[in-house]
Amino acid sequence: MDVLDARKKTGKGRKVGSTVTKRLLTGIARCGNCGSGLASAIYQRSTPSYQRYGYYYLCRVAGGGCGKLSRSGPPVDDYVQEILLSHLKTQARDVTPAKPEGPELEAAKAKLRQIESDKVEARRLRASDELSLSEFAREVRRLEDKEQEVKELASLLSVTPARAGSVAARIVREWDSYTVDMRRAEIARSMEAVVISKAGKGGAQRGRFRPELLEIVWR
Numbered sequence: 214m215d216v217l218d219a220r221k222k223t224g225k226g227r228k229v230g231s232t233v234t235k236r237l238l239t240g241i242a243r244c245g246n247c248g249s250g251l252a253s254a255i256y257q258r259s260t261p262s263y264q265r266y267g268y269y270y271l272c273r274v275a276g277g278g279c280g281k282l283s284r285s286g287p288p289v290d291d292y293v294q295e296i297l298l299s300h301l302k303t304q305a306r307d308v309t310p311a312k313p314e315g316p317e318l319e320a321a322k323a324k325l326r327q328i329e330s331d332k333v334e335a336r337r338l339r340a341s342d343e344l345s346l347s348e349f350a351r352e353v354r355r356l357e358d359k360e361q362e363v364k365e366l367a368s369l370l371s372v373t374p375a376r377a378g379s380v381a382a383r384i385v386r387e388w389d390s391y392t393v394d395m396r397r398a399e400i401a402r403s404m405e406a407v408v409i410s411k412a413g414k415g416g417a418q419r420g421r422f423r424p425e426l427l428e429i430v431w432r
């Protein structure tokens with residue numbers, strides 16, 4: 214609360230009174246130098262960086278960080294979203310079961326095997342004339358009704374595999390209409406952090422985005 218109050222008073226880097234500057238990767242992006250969660254700030258107006266990028270991420274001493282790292286915001290945001298969406302697209306295609314079969318599904322499958330062997334037995338009894346044709350027909354009908362019922366139950370129990378994939382497909386489809394908060398939530402669900410490293414000696418080429426300085430830590 215003290216930190217928020219201080220921001221309201223100074224208005225540093227934002228309109229006085231405003232504390233709402235959560236960018237896409239605020240707190241998710243981390244400083245590769247000290248590990249602190251990065252904050253965001255607006256470039257000084259009238260600078261080329263302001264014109265081009267608007268905002269940037271930074272490691273803040275006031276936030277407990279080393280204060281030695283900053284990076285233009287939009288290229289990082291674009292890159293991370295691109296990576297996440299391609300990750301989700303892969304998930305959407307994946308149809309392998311998300312979890313092992315539960316005991317109910319096991320039981321349903323055992324029942325189906327039992328019904329199958331009852332049908333074999335009924336056919337055997339009919340072949341040896343121990344069942345009349347009408348008795349045989351009734352028995353087969355009973356077994357087939359039962360089989361239908363158990364199959365429906367089994368298909369209800371095994372819908373889970375496709376679910377993770379369809380959720381991922383929906384997120385990809387609707388991403389453009391998501392708010393920043395919704396996007397942040399989805400990123401945080403898949404990614405533990407996005408670690409941003411310093412460019413190092415001679416690495417500070419102006420205006421060139423370097424994805425190799427970003428490391429995605431998946432959950």
Ligand SMILES: [Zn+2]
Pocket residue numbers: 244245246247248249272273278279280281282
């Ligand atoms: Zn730092």
